[in-house]
Amino acid sequence: MLNSIDIPKAARALPQIALVGNPNAGKTSLFNALTGSRQKIGNYPGVTVEKIVGSLELEGQQHELIDVPGLYSLTAISTDEEVAIGALLESGQAPELVIYVLDASNLERNLFLFSQLAETSLNVIVALTLTDVVKREQGEIDLAALSSHLGCEVIPVVAYKETGISQLKDAMVRALADPRELELDVGFPQIVLESADRVVDQMNRWGVDLKRKDARCVLLDEHCTTGDRFREIPELWNVVEEERAKIFGHTVQAKTVDAQSRYAWAAKVKRDSYIAPTVPRKFTKSDRIDAVLTHRFFGLVFFLLLMYGVFQSIYTLAAPFMDLIDGGKTAFADFVSPMLAGAPAVQSLVVDGIIEGVGSVIIFLPQIMILFLFIAILEGTGYLARAAFLMDRLLGWCGLNGRAFIPLLSSFACAIPGVMAARVMPDQRSRLMTVLVAPLMSCSARLPVYMLLIGAVIEPRYGPIWAGFSLFLMHFIGLAVAIPVVLVLNKGIFKGKRLPFMMELPKYQWPRWKDVLLTVVSRAKVFLVTAGTIIFAMxxxxxxLLYFPRGDEKAYKAQWVAQGHVAQGEEFDHFLEMRQREDSILGRFGRTIEPVFKPAGFDWRLTTAILAAFPAREVVVPAMGILFGTGADVDEESPSLQSSMNAAKWPDGRPLMTPWSAASLMVFFALCCQCMATLAAIKRETNSWKWAAFAFGYMTALAYVLSIAVYQIGSRFG
Amino acid sequence: MTEKILKAKDLKRGMKARVVSINEEEDVCPRLLELGLFPGTEFQVVKIAPLGDPIEINLHGYKLCIRRSEAGCLRLVELD
Structure with missing residues (x-):
C-alpha cells in the first residue's frame, strides 16, 4: 500500500519529542527549561545548527527531546534545513510528538510553518513563547481562539522563568497518549481544491491512494515530497501536470498562490486571537537603541570601538591571570626539578616537556575566557545579529555573508570553535569558505608571539600606544587577507549560487548571565579537551627533537674557552644549552633551511622556532627561550628572553631583531596555519583531508611570501 | 494614491512599497514568498545598513532583513 504520509514509526529505544519552530522563536530556551541540561542560548537567528538531544521524564517514562534547527518552511534551501526537515519527515525518523514553538510576538510569519506542519501526519501541540514581550507591548493573546483555529492545545510558556513548563509537560502526556493528525483548512482557492479532488480520483483509478491535502501540495509545489513516489511515472505525473495547467495556465504562479493562501489564513487567525494594544507604541526601546547602533555613522563607530575595546581588554585584562599561571608553572618546575637532578634527561623531559606542555595549554585560558565572555554577552544582548547586519556588505560582496561574522569572530579566540561555528552558514559553499578562512583570523595562541615581539622590540622603541596599535594591526591583517582569499575561492574554486541573507534582528535584552557563564566555561573546556591534548603531545x-642527540660538552667547552671566556658561571651554562639545541635534530634542520627564511629576516634560531611551532604555534615562546639560551621557563614577558633576543646578532654583527624583522615574524605567525588541531577540525567539518591540506598549503604560502615582502620593503625605509 | 514602479536598489528609509509580482523561478525567491513577500504584500523600509545593504523591512507584523540584490526578483510599486 502506497501512502506517503503514513510515516512508519522509528524503531528507537525511547519515544521522541521534537521541538520545531522558526529561528529565534525561543526553541533553545524551552529546550533548556525542559531538559534541565542548560546549553547555549542565543539571540542570533540560526544559533541551533546541530541536532541537540536531551532527555525528559514524563510520568516516570524517559523521552528523548530533540532541538531541531530553526526552520522557515518545509522546503529546504540549505543542508541544515534538509537535516531539520529530514528529522521530521524522513521515513523512520518521525518523532512521536512535535512541540511547535510559536512566537506570540510574530504570529503571522510563525503560523506559515505551522500550517505546513499541520498537513503532515505529525502529532503536534503548540508552545506559545514570548508572551511576555506581547504583554510588555500591551497586547494580549486569546488562547481559546488561537487553540480552536490551530486545532490543537496551545500552552503559553516563558522558558527562562520556567512559567508554563509543568502545564506543557501535562499537555505532552495527553498528546502522547492520544496522538492525532491535525485537520487544518487554510482555505485554498476553490479551483485548487476541485483540481486536487480530480487528481485524487485519477490516482485512485491507477491504484494510488492519495489524500486531498497531498494532491493539493503537489499541485501548488511540484517539488512537494508527497509527489516523490509518482514523479518518475509519466502516466501519473501527467495527471498532475494537466491539472496544474488548468489552474494556472501559464501566468499565475503556484507557489505564490500557496504562500498567499497560508498568510491569508494566518492573518485571520491573528485577527481573531490577538488583541492589539489600544494605543500602539510607535517606537520600542529596541528601535531607539538601534537608531544609534545601526546608524550609518555612529553605528559603525560604535562597532569599531567595541571591537577595539575587546582586543585591548584581552591585552590588559588577561595579563595578570597569565602571570599567575606562569608563576605557578615556574614554581612547580622549580619544586620538581631538584628531585630529578640525578637524571638530566628525565629532568629535562619533566620540566621542559611535560610541565611546559601543561603550562602552555593553561596559559591561554584567560584570553579565551575573556573573549568568549564578550562574545556571549554580545550574543545574549542581540548585538551580534546587528553586527552581521552591519558587516554583511563588507563580507557579502566577496561571496561571504554577514552571518560569517560569528565564526570569524570566534576564530579570533581559537579557530577550532570558529571552524565548528561555521555551521551557522546556511549553505555548504559559504560554510566551506568560512571554514577555510577562519584560521586566518588571529587566534589567541598567536598572542604570545605578538606580545613577545611587541614587548621586546616595538614597545621599548615606540612606547605603549604604538604597542597597542601594532597588536590591533596584527589582528586586522588576517581579516584583510581573508577578503581577497575568499574572492579568489569564490571566482576560481567554487561555482554556484550566492548565499541569501535573510535574518531578523532580535529585540535587545539583558543577557542571561547563567548562559553567558556557561558559554565561557564550555569554550574553555572545548579548548582544554580538543586543543589542549594535541598541544601537550606536540x-x-x-x-x-630539541633535546636529542646530546652533543659533546667537552667540544663546546673548548669552543667557549677558545673565544677567551672562562668555562664557568651562568653565561657558560646558557652557551652549553644553546649549543646543544643548535646540534639537536631540529636545530640542524633549522640551520639547513635557514637560507629559505633568510629573505624574511629570520636566522636559524627563528627558523627553528617556526619549525617547532608548525604542529602547534603555542610552543613557539618556550622554543625561543631555549634557542636564545635563556632556558625554557620563559614566557612572552620574560625580560631575560626579551633582552637576549635584542642582543642576538647575525654572524656579520647586524642586530637580528629590528622592527621589521619583528613585523615580518609576526606577519608570518599571523598568516601561517601552525595548528594541527585546526586542521583536524577542518577535516571533520569538511569531511575530507583535502580541504585541511588546502588550508595548510595556501596559508603557509601566504605567510612566507608576505613576511618576505614586509621585511624586504620595510627594511628599505628604515 | 500615486503609484510608481520602484527598484529594490532605490528603496530608501521610511519608504512604503507594495509587491506587485514576483519571479518565483529565481534562486531565493521562493523563500521570499515563504517569508511573506508575495503580490499584495505592503512593507515599509525600517533600516538601511550603514554600508547601504542589507535593508530591514516591516511586513506582516514583523521585521526582516534582506539584501537588495536578493529582492531583485520582486516588482515593487512605491506607496505614498
Missing amino acids: TVIIWA
Whole structure:
C-alpha cells in the first residue's frame, strides 16, 4: 500500500519529542527549561545548527527531546534545513510528538510553518513563547481562539522563568497518549481544491491512494515530497501536470498562490486571537537603541570601538591571570626539578616537556575566557545579529555573508570553535569558505608571539600606544587577507549560487548571565579537551627533537674557552644549552633551511622556532627561550628572553631583531596555519583531508611570501 | 494614491512599497514568498545598513532583513 504520509514509526529505544519552530522563536530556551541540561542560548537567528538531544521524564517514562534547527518552511534551501526537515519527515525518523514553538510576538510569519506542519501526519501541540514581550507591548493573546483555529492545545510558556513548563509537560502526556493528525483548512482557492479532488480520483483509478491535502501540495509545489513516489511515472505525473495547467495556465504562479493562501489564513487567525494594544507604541526601546547602533555613522563607530575595546581588554585584562599561571608553572618546575637532578634527561623531559606542555595549554585560558565572555554577552544582548547586519556588505560582496561574522569572530579566540561555528552558514559553499578562512583570523595562541615581539622590540622603541596599535594591526591583517582569499575561492574554486541573507534582528535584552557563564566555561573546556591534548603531545615531541642527540660538552667547552671566556658561571651554562639545541635534530634542520627564511629576516634560531611551532604555534615562546639560551621557563614577558633576543646578532654583527624583522615574524605567525588541531577540525567539518591540506598549503604560502615582502620593503625605509 | 514602479536598489528609509509580482523561478525567491513577500504584500523600509545593504523591512507584523540584490526578483510599486 502506497501512502506517503503514513510515516512508519522509528524503531528507537525511547519515544521522541521534537521541538520545531522558526529561528529565534525561543526553541533553545524551552529546550533548556525542559531538559534541565542548560546549553547555549542565543539571540542570533540560526544559533541551533546541530541536532541537540536531551532527555525528559514524563510520568516516570524517559523521552528523548530533540532541538531541531530553526526552520522557515518545509522546503529546504540549505543542508541544515534538509537535516531539520529530514528529522521530521524522513521515513523512520518521525518523532512521536512535535512541540511547535510559536512566537506570540510574530504570529503571522510563525503560523506559515505551522500550517505546513499541520498537513503532515505529525502529532503536534503548540508552545506559545514570548508572551511576555506581547504583554510588555500591551497586547494580549486569546488562547481559546488561537487553540480552536490551530486545532490543537496551545500552552503559553516563558522558558527562562520556567512559567508554563509543568502545564506543557501535562499537555505532552495527553498528546502522547492520544496522538492525532491535525485537520487544518487554510482555505485554498476553490479551483485548487476541485483540481486536487480530480487528481485524487485519477490516482485512485491507477491504484494510488492519495489524500486531498497531498494532491493539493503537489499541485501548488511540484517539488512537494508527497509527489516523490509518482514523479518518475509519466502516466501519473501527467495527471498532475494537466491539472496544474488548468489552474494556472501559464501566468499565475503556484507557489505564490500557496504562500498567499497560508498568510491569508494566518492573518485571520491573528485577527481573531490577538488583541492589539489600544494605543500602539510607535517606537520600542529596541528601535531607539538601534537608531544609534545601526546608524550609518555612529553605528559603525560604535562597532569599531567595541571591537577595539575587546582586543585591548584581552591585552590588559588577561595579563595578570597569565602571570599567575606562569608563576605557578615556574614554581612547580622549580619544586620538581631538584628531585630529578640525578637524571638530566628525565629532568629535562619533566620540566621542559611535560610541565611546559601543561603550562602552555593553561596559559591561554584567560584570553579565551575573556573573549568568549564578550562574545556571549554580545550574543545574549542581540548585538551580534546587528553586527552581521552591519558587516554583511563588507563580507557579502566577496561571496561571504554577514552571518560569517560569528565564526570569524570566534576564530579570533581559537579557530577550532570558529571552524565548528561555521555551521551557522546556511549553505555548504559559504560554510566551506568560512571554514577555510577562519584560521586566518588571529587566534589567541598567536598572542604570545605578538606580545613577545611587541614587548621586546616595538614597545621599548615606540612606547605603549604604538604597542597597542601594532597588536590591533596584527589582528586586522588576517581579516584583510581573508577578503581577497575568499574572492579568489569564490571566482576560481567554487561555482554556484550566492548565499541569501535573510535574518531578523532580535529585540535587545539583558543577557542571561547563567548562559553567558556557561558559554565561557564550555569554550574553555572545548579548548582544554580538543586543543589542549594535541598541544601537550606536540610540546613533548618538540622537546625531544630539541633535546636529542646530546652533543659533546667537552667540544663546546673548548669552543667557549677558545673565544677567551672562562668555562664557568651562568653565561657558560646558557652557551652549553644553546649549543646543544643548535646540534639537536631540529636545530640542524633549522640551520639547513635557514637560507629559505633568510629573505624574511629570520636566522636559524627563528627558523627553528617556526619549525617547532608548525604542529602547534603555542610552543613557539618556550622554543625561543631555549634557542636564545635563556632556558625554557620563559614566557612572552620574560625580560631575560626579551633582552637576549635584542642582543642576538647575525654572524656579520647586524642586530637580528629590528622592527621589521619583528613585523615580518609576526606577519608570518599571523598568516601561517601552525595548528594541527585546526586542521583536524577542518577535516571533520569538511569531511575530507583535502580541504585541511588546502588550508595548510595556501596559508603557509601566504605567510612566507608576505613576511618576505614586509621585511624586504620595510627594511628599505628604515 | 500615486503609484510608481520602484527598484529594490532605490528603496530608501521610511519608504512604503507594495509587491506587485514576483519571479518565483529565481534562486531565493521562493523563500521570499515563504517569508511573506508575495503580490499584495505592503512593507515599509525600517533600516538601511550603514554600508547601504542589507535593508530591514516591516511586513506582516514583523521585521526582516534582506539584501537588495536578493529582492531583485520582486516588482515593487512605491506607496505614498
